[in-house]
Amino acid sequence: MRYGSDHKAETRARVVKSAAREIRLKGPEKVSVADVMGRAGLTHGGFYAHFASKEALIAEAIDSMFADLAHRSFAFDKAMVDELADPRPALRKFLGSYISPAHRDEPERGCPLPALATDMARNSDVARTRYANGLEKLVARIEAALVRMGNANPAEEARAAVSQMVGAVALARAIGKGPQSDAILRDTLSSLTKRLDI
Numbered sequence: 001m002r003y004g005s006d007h008k009a010e011t012r013a014r015v016v017k018s019a020a021r022e023i024r025l026k027g028p029e030k031v032s033v034a035d036v037m038g039r040a041g042l043t044h045g046g047f048y049a050h051f052a053s054k055e056a057l058i059a060e061a062i063d064s065m066f067a068d069l070a071h072r073s074f075a076f077d078k079a080m081v082d083e084l085a086d087p088r089p090a091l092r093k094f095l096g097s098y099i100s101p102a103h104r105d106e107p108e109r110g111c112p113l114p115a116l117a118t119d120m121a122r123n124s125d126v127a128r129t130r131y132a133n134g135l136e137k138l139v140a141r142i143e144a145a146l147v148r149m150g151n152a153n154p155a156e157e158a159r160a161a162v163s164q165m166v167g168a169v170a171l172a173r174a175i176g177k178g179p180q181s182d183a184i185l186r187d188t189l190s191s192l193t194k195r196l197d198i
């Protein structure tokens with residue numbers, strides 16, 4: 001059977017999407033190529049037609065996760081493009097969606113930063129580089145908003161904000177749903193919105 005010219009790219013994208021979901025849920029070390037391929041509706045044998053190694057798949061899946069995050073925060077990015085818009089409402093909305101019970105409860109769809117923070121120390125340099133690049137882009141997006149808001153220390157505040165965001169979601173997930181987890185999210189969001197004056 002002959003496939004169209006887009007078939008290989010579509011298949012690869014399906015595998016990457018499957019891997020991104022599994023990696024967010026289980027961590028890179030616990031994800032098997034066979035499981036990823038099976039979830040994508042493919043056989044294990046077809047994997048090497050698309051990727052040189054599991055590490056290459058993990059690196060591409062990390063890029064895909066950060067692209068998903070950027071896509072879901074489109075309103076924030078759109079507000080940042082409009083030089084006349086006040087970035088405060090968009091930043092407040094972005095932080096509110098990030099530091100939320102919904103984000104905590106859907107790690108398979110969420111940002112890779114809290115999902116993979118502990119795993120990256122034990123992963124390949126390629127995966128760690130992709131993770132660091134994604135972190136840098138998120139910090140830069142928040143820094144750009146803070147610059148427009150006239151923040152005195154935008155780079156430092158952006159790094160601190162992202163660290164708090166990621167830490168809050170990671171801790172809230174670690175202890176599971178409940179009052180303590182909800183309080184971590186609520187208090188972190190409140191602290192950040194006050195400190196950043198948004």
